[in-house]
Amino acid sequence: MSLDRMFDSAAGAAAKTQGDCITIRRPDDWHVHLRDGDMLRSVLPFTAAQFARGIIMPNLVPPVTTPEMAAAYRARIVAALPEGSDFQPLMTCYLTDTTSPDAIERGYAEGIWVAAKLYPAGATTNAHHGVTSIIGIAPVLERMERIGMKLLIHGEATDPSVDIFDREAVFMETELLPLLVRHPGLKVVVEHATTAETLDIVRANAVRAAATITPHHLVINRTSIFQGGLRPHLYCLPVAKRECHRLALRAAATSGEACFFIGTDTAPHPRRNKERECCAAGAFVGASALQCYVQVFDEEGVLDRFEAFASLNGARFYGLEANSGTITLQRRPSHVPQAVPIDGDEVVVFRGGEILPWSIAEVRA
Ligand code: DOR
Numbered sequence: 301m302s303l304d305r306m307f308d309s310a311a312g313a314a315a316k317t318q319g320d321c322i323t324i325r326r327p328d329d330w331h332v333h334l335r336d337g338d339m340l341r342s343v344l345p346f347t348a349a350q351f352a353r354g355i356i357m358p359n360l361v362p363p364v365t366t367p368e369m370a371a372a373y374r375a376r377i378v379a380a381l382p383e384g385s386d387f388q389p390l391m392t393c394y395l396t397d398t399t400s401p402d403a404i405e406r407g408y409a410e411g412i413w414v415a416a417k418l419y420p421a422g423a424t425t426n427a428h429h430g431v432t433s434i435i436g437i438a439p440v441l442e443r444m445e446r447i448g449m450k451l452l453i454h455g456e457a458t459d460p461s462v463d464i465f466d467r468e469a470v471f472m473e474t475e476l477l478p479l480l481v482r483h484p485g486l487k488v489v490v491e492h493a494t495t496a497e498t499l500d501i502v503r504a505n506a507v508r509a510a511a512t513i514t515p516h517h518l519v520i521n522r523t524s525i526f527q528g529g530l531r532p533h534l535y536c537l538p539v540a541k542r543e544c545h546r547l548a549l550r551a552a553a554t555s556g557e558a559c560f561f562i563g564t565d566t567a568p569h570p571r572r573n574k575e576r577e578c579c580a581a582g583a584f585v586g587a588s589a590l591q592c593y594v595q596v597f598d599e600e601g602v603l604d605r606f607e608a609f610a611s612l613n614g615a616r617f618y619g620l621e622a623n624s625g626t627i628t629l630q631r632r633p634s635h636v637p638q639a640v641p642i643d644g645d646e647v648v649v650f651r652g653g654e655i656l657p658w659s660i661a662e663v664r665a
């Protein structure tokens with residue numbers, strides 16, 4: 301059976317809306333920051349309660365650059381899982397100017413990592429070891445193209461003279477489009493898309509390109525960051541854009557198009573690093589992601605398309621089977637905790653303290 305057919309019938313088999321409940325295949329989070337140590341232990345249970353699998357971002361200190369580091373990090377994640385959890389971490393390699401094509405291939409062939417992450421040097425949190433010249437890593441990208449390994453891209457220009465609200469658009473024009481031409485067989489995921497133009501570029505290249513969309517970029521726009529004063533917990537990168545872009549993101553996520561899928565970009569930082577003179581970029585959405593996403597689909601009147609975005613499109617792009625278990629979400633108010641304690645501090649939850657209209661009712665493995 302072709303992949304398309306397989307997923308069509310899978311969708312038909314699992315997705316069920318009954319009264320105030322929707323049951324879908326268990327979803328995956330194709331973009332997660334789990335951190336390490338105490339933070340990992342504090343935030344992992346939330347992601348593991350919502351998702352069956354996660355693509356784990358490699359921007360630790362130091363970054364995850366070798367198969368050995370990725371295997372050791374995966375073991376630390378598995379060891380930190382709550383008892384009985386079957387959450388599966390899918391590892392990534394942090395690309396640097398000196399990444400070797402052989403190491404990339406070895407980690408992929410040995411099943412240690414499934415993708416590599418391209419951070420333009422300095423673009424975001426812990427990106428200072430990132431790539432200074434994308435052309436400079438052509439041998440790595442050629443090898444990935446040959447072996448079918450996906451490239452995950454933080455798409456923002458790093459030239460400090462570029463306006464922060466234009467950084468994604470400039471990157472797409474000056475870096476992404478030429479890269480797609482230079483490496484026609486390379487499969488890419490544009491992570492956390494935030495502009496209408498990015499979505500159109502992905503659509504135009506949908507055979508080999510996809511985009512993840514975060515819950516927060518579906519909910520806030522750039523004005524939200526300044527609502528009543530400066531709100532550090534809504535500051536993330538790429539920064540939220542104008543309302544017209546938020547609406548374009550909602551239209552794309554809820555469209556059913558196969559090139560768009562969940563990637564929460566849950567990025568926890570201790571409160572003290574958010575509420576300081578220079579606030580760290582990132583929103584912790586791990587505890588409220590699915591409730592936010594399903595609310596968007598409900599508001600747009602397309603709950604029947606939620607399963608494709610949450611549970612099918614990403615798996616298909618990565619060449620993996622959809623999960624066999626199910627999750628049931630219910631239109632029943634749920635309270636989101638304000639914050640999650642971590643060693644001597646806490647992490648503020650996106651929409652924490654609010655009553656959300658949807659809750660997670662049941663997960664079946
Ligand atoms: O806001 C962000 N936070 N964007 C990123 O790309 C990285 C992330 C983090 O690791 O905190």
Ligand code: ZN
Nearest residue numbers: 333357565567
């Ligand atoms: Zn991220």
